[in-house]
Amino acid sequence: xxxxxxxPLHVLAAxxxxxxxxxxxxxxxxxQQGEQNTAAKPGGAPRHNIEDRTRxxxxxxxxxxxxxxxxxxxxxxxxxxxxxxRTDLAKQIRILVKEHMVDRIRERSGRDAEQDIxxxxxxxxxxxxxxxxxxxxxxxxxxxxxxxxxxxPKNQIQPQQALDHPAPLSxxxx
Numbered sequence: 001x002x003x004x005x006x007x008p009l010h011v012l013a014a015x016x017x018x019x020x021x022x023x024x025x026x027x028x029x030x031x032q033q034g035e036q037n038t039a040a041k042p043g044g045a046p047r048h049n050i051e052d053r054t055r056x057x058x059x060x061x062x063x064x065x066x067x068x069x070x071x072x073x074x075x076x077x078x079x080x081x082x083x084x085x086r087t088d089l090a091k092q093i094r095i096l097v098k099e100h101m102v103d104r105i106r107e108r109s110g111r112d113a114e115q116d117i118x119x120x121x122x123x124x125x126x127x128x129x130x131x132x133x134x135x136x137x138x139x140x141x142x143x144x145x146x147x148x149x150x151x152x153p154k155n156q157i158q159p160q161q162a163l164d165h166p167a168p169l170s171x172x173x174x
């Protein structure tokens with residue numbers, strides 16, 4: 001047998017001061033953990049030995065590299081570098097590149113014609129990645145960057161589907 005009590009919403013709501021205090025304590029714990037990890041490991045980030053990094057051959061693995069800016073803090077920098085490394089992996093599998101060009105010629109009375117060409121290129125990456133591992137993380141204090149290396153077994157790549165054949169582009173008649 002269970003018993004449920006219905007309480008007004010304002011009774012269940014947390015006090016804003018309590019929420020802020022809890023958030024500040026959590027943030028302080030994260031900072032302390034980051035400082036402990038930095039002090040415990042020379043170089044400031046978990047490192048893997050050389051054999052671990054070189055055992056991933058390009059015949060069997062896709063290898064992606066990413067970089068982040070240390071100005072945002074070490075935790076954010078590492079997260080950005082790992083995401084960038086995964087994106088680099090996805091670009092090796094499949095990428096859609098779009099290009100749009102606008103050619104404008106403007107003539108004013110009595111003046112030479114002016115031509116303006118605008119080219120916009122866009123990369124679109126959308127892949128589901130399986131079996132990706134971050135095998136190397138490094139922090140470069142001198143350049144204020146951090147980097148990550150991600151690997152994924154090639155046998156995890158999904159087969160290409162019929163969507164790989166883009167629809168023909170329409171032409172504009174003048």
